[in-house]
Amino acid sequence: MIRRLAEGEWNLSELAAPLRMSFPAASKHVRVLERAKLVRRRVSGREHVCRLKATPLRAVALWTEQFRALWEKRFQALDALLEVMKSEERGEGAGEV
Amino acid sequence: MNSTGLKVTTPSNLEIVMTRAFDAPRRLVWDAMTKPELVRQWMFTPPGWSWAACEMDVRVGGKYRWEWNGPNGERALSIWGEHREVVPPARIVHNELMTMGPGAGGCGSDCADAEPWELLATLELTESGGKTHLRMTLLFNSKEARDAALTSGMERGVAAGYDALDAILAGMKR
Numbered sequence: 001m002i003r004r005l006a007e008g009e010w011n012l013s014e015l016a017a018p019l020r021m022s023f024p025a026a027s028k029h030v031r032v033l034e035r036a037k038l039v040r041r042r043v044s045g046r047e048h049v050c051r052l053k054a055t056p057l058r059a060v061a062l063w064t065e066q067f068r069a070l071w072e073k074r075f076q077a078l079d080a081l082l083e084v085m086k087s088e089e090r091g092e093g094a095g096e097v
Numbered sequence: 098m099n100s101t102g103l104k105v106t107t108p109s110n111l112e113i114v115m116t117r118a119f120d121a122p123r124r125l126v127w128d129a130m131t132k133p134e135l136v137r138q139w140m141f142t143p144p145g146w147s148w149a150a151c152e153m154d155v156r157v158g159g160k161y162r163w164e165w166n167g168p169n170g171e172r173a174l175s176i177w178g179e180h181r182e183v184v185p186p187a188r189i190v191h192n193e194l195m196t197m198g199p200g201a202g203g204c205g206s207d208c209a210d211a212e213p214w215e216l217l218a219t220l221e222l223t224e225s226g227g228k229t230h231l232r233m234t235l236l237f238n239s240k241e242a243r244d245a246a247l248t249s250g251m252e253r254g255v256a257a258g259y260d261a262l263d264a265i266l267a268g269m270k271r
Binding site: 002003006060063064065066067068070071072073074075077078079080081082083085086089 | 113117129135139
């Protein structure tokens, strides 16, 4: 949805349809993005028109940060695995305990 | 951020570069990143996802395939490719093809029917003082593909209940 919004202005139905989302789900999704100050929604007649509010630079910074958070979680799991591997190696070196 | 914290940069419109240190010798990091039974233990995925396949033939020309199912049992994400360079325990270059499926939350026809994203990943491991320094360069064939890779986790976070996104936003404000 974020990438679609980067292409221009859409109302909620236009946003929801190609993503196969229900209207309420799309509305909820947009609300979160609004709260994050990434999306601006304006009411035009009965339509809610949405557009990307963030500058491209800020958007990339935010994407990069969430990408980092995901990989940091993985690497913390890798840290834990490496600790186990190190202690197993020490155990093997000293023979079976 | 602690000394081993992950750094992510986007040095060009086509790249994502990750650097991080691990408190372990390089051969252990190499094993953890090249043996399927070890990769399964750390390559964290969103809650409710499960491994469907983890196969790796880490030789030049050898193929690998990672697949996950979503909470509904349907395929969420498939990543596969071929190893182009393998220099144990220092360097791997492989291509990555990636598709998302109906098992991934918040993902509709735009990703289910899309061409797979393709990128070239270069993993470099160096060792100094018992620590291993990792550098992973992801090179995409378009800015669109690069941005799609950056945003995919965020869209899933939004779809999964917003907590992850809120936490990230809170972190950025500090």
